[in-house]
Amino acid sequence: MEVKKTKPVREALQLANLLIETDGAAVGEIVGETGTGKTQAAHAVLTEFNGVRICCHEGMTRYQLVARITAGLDIEGPSTRWLELLEKYPHQVGYRPIVIVDEANKLKWQALEVLRYIADECGFAVLLVGTELYERQFSNARTRPLLLQLGRRIGAKRVRMGHLDRADCARFLLHPKFGEVDKEVATRFWTGCRRGNWGEAVELAGECLRLAQVNNTQTLTMGVLEAALNWFANRRDAA
Structure with missing residues (x-):
């Protein structure tokens, strides 16, 4: 997966570095609504640092x-000893690994x-990545007391x-496909994907490229963009 180091991704990398270097509780989180690039950030952290990513x-x-974590770290042993093996792992490798x-x-x-x-107890850095549904577990009356210690960490x-x-929309999504783009077109693209929703921007840029190729042009014109936006609107209505 190609990693785009947008501003939010750079902030995620800084957080991961903090977790790895901290002497205290090494638990952090990346949160946000669907389509804001959380998985992109998770892959960026995985690429930058030693560790393992688990998709739940x-x-x-x-x-x-725990089985997924040990498999990702190539830890072999009986299931009854998995946590014991995880306790030993950071000492064996000589650094604090991160679990995403x-x-x-x-x-x-x-x-x-x-x-x-x-x-x-095992000395790992843990980076939790989730939507607002994850955050609700820390405010829900039933689960709040059970997750109190995790929340404090x-x-x-x-x-x-x-x-x-x-600027990031143009730099990471338009310039690689079309080179320099007219400022008015770039602004219309940004507003058309809900002012920079990562997931929608990726889809919209892909459709713009397809339509440009159909029209035998390498330039993102306002006409091509409006056609792509019409496709995008129809697709959302159908969904």
């Missing part, structure tokens, strides 16, 4: 989570508590992914 699924148990937990909103509180243990160590500004 609905209903994943704590045992499945993508789609953390799909985990139940028991699995999230295991991640706190992996940070506290996160504290202010968080990055909230937002929409790209106009």
Whole structure:
């Protein structure tokens, strides 16, 4: 996966570096609405630092989570000793590895508590990546007391992914495909993808490129962009 070092991604890398170098609780989080580039940030952290990325699924148990982590780190041993093996791993490799937990909103509180243990007792840096559904677990009356210790360890160590500004939209999505783009066209593109929603911007840029190729041009004109925006609007209505 090609990593685009947008401003939010650079902030995520700084957070990951802080977690790895900190002497205290090494748990942080990347949060944001769907389409803001959280998975892009997770892959950027994985590329930049040693560690493992886990993409969670609905209903994943704590045992499945730990099994995925140990498999990603090439730790072999009986399932009854997985946590013991994880405790030894940072000492064996000589640095603090990072575990990136993508789609953390799909985990139940028991699995999230295991991640706190992996940070506290095993010496890993843990980076949780999720949507607002993940954040609700820390305010829900039932799960708030159960996740109190994890929440304290996160504290202010968080990055909230937002929409790209106009400059990053042009730099990372338009310039690689079309070179320099007229300022008015670039601004219209930015507003057309909800002012820089990463997921929508990627889709829209792809459709612009397809239509430009159909029209035998390498330039992103306002006409090509408006045609792409019409396609985009129809696609959203159909969804």
